[in-house]
Amino acid sequence: MKHLNEDELLAYRYGEIAGGESRDAIAKHLRDCAECRASFETLVRVLELVEAAPVPERDERYSQRVWQQIAPRLEPRPAFDWR
Numbered sequence: 464m465k466h467l468n469e470d471e472l473l474a475y476r477y478g479e480i481a482g483g484e485s486r487d488a489i490a491k492h493l494r495d496c497a498e499c500r501a502s503f504e505t506l507v508r509v510l511e512l513v514e515a516a517p518v519p520e521r522d523e524r525y526s527q528r529v530w531q532q533i534a535p536r537l538e539p540r541p542a543f544d545w546r
Contacts, residue, residue, distance in 0.1 A: 464492045466500045472506050 467475075467489065474480045475489050493500045 464488060466496065467492065468543050476507060476510065
């Protein structure tokens with residue numbers, strides 16, 4: 464089996480690869496391949512950190528504050544003239 468890419472590791476982690484031969488083959492490859500196993504373990508650690516991070520509360524002015532932060536960085540659009 465070739466080395467697993469990040470998409471395959473993510474699908475395996477979240478159970479999107481159905482049971483049976485595919486899932487068993489990936490599990491065997493992870494047992495046998497130190498490089499893929501290390502990549503998978505790193506991916507799992509990162510996902511666990513992300514999933515554990517608190518989601519900040521957003522008040523009614525959230526979108527306005529975001530727009531105020533990004534609006535100055537946007538290029539002005541040319542005015543449209545029907546004439």
